[in-house]
Amino acid sequence: MIIEQITVGEMEVFCYVIACDETREAAAIDPAGDRDDIEKIIAVLEEKDLQLSYIINTHGHADHTFGNQLLASRTGAKTVMHELDDDLFTTEEAKAWAAAFGLSAAPPVDIRITDGYRLPLGNLTLEFIHTPGHTPGAVCVLVENNLITGDTLFVGAVGRTDLPGGSMETLLKSIEEKLLPLPGETVIWPGHDYGDQPTSTLSREMETNPYITDFILDK
Ligand SMILES: [Zn+2]
Numbered sequence: 001m002i003i004e005q006i007t008v009g010e011m012e013v014f015c016y017v018i019a020c021d022e023t024r025e026a027a028a029i030d031p032a033g034d035r036d037d038i039e040k041i042i043a044v045l046e047e048k049d050l051q052l053s054y055i056i057n058t059h060g061h062a063d064h065t066f067g068n069q070l071l072a073s074r075t076g077a078k079t080v081m082h083e084l085d086d087d088l089f090t091t092e093e094a095k096a097w098a099a100a101f102g103l104s105a106a107p108p109v110d111i112r113i114t115d116g117y118r119l120p121l122g123n124l125t126l127e128f129i130h131t132p133g134h135t136p137g138a139v140c141v142l143v144e145n146n147l148i149t150g151d152t153l154f155v156g157a158v159g160r161t162d163l164p165g166g167s168m169e170t171l172l173k174s175i176e177e178k179l180l181p182l183p184g185e186t187v188i189w190p191g192h193d194y195g196d197q198p199t200s201t202l203s204r205e206m207e208t209n210p211y212i213t214d215f216i217l218d219k
């Protein structure tokens, strides 16, 4: 499989291009940023000869969904998000919130998913793990031994929970029940470049991430 980590936007968001190296079918996860950032993603697709089928959002925050529309119109790809965030972030309130950051909220997605949804991508299967807490409809995406964690789990930290729909208790429960049971060698690909390195492994986070060591393993 192919996995490319691309830094986009002003909030150090990591976008990912995931693809099947046999069929060249691809998905872009969290295409944030402006027109130039979307061009960066398209350049990766062209350079690697990939066909974009899906645009996946780990959650509905505008800094992760801002490029949805432009990338979809350029590629014909279908947008994918958990149904709870699709509901939450297409309200008038959400649009006003996005506007406060100078962003426009994404329109409703094409494919609304729930926990355990499996999306074929060439010879790969992407599995969606519902991990509420940062937002009600936040998901992590598991493909082979790679876990795209969005704003649920960062290298050395977790997502903030002070925004609408957030809950630290729910977030820690999601990490404990849905992520920690995965194999330790699972590679963590976070939604922002906030750590001491851009990626990690689950076992490293279980040893060094204070939210896991102090608030989950040591409670
Ligand atoms: Zn977020």
Ligand SMILES: [Zn+2]
Residues within 6 Å of the ligand: 013, 061, 063, 064, 151, 191, 192
């Ligand atoms: Zn974010």
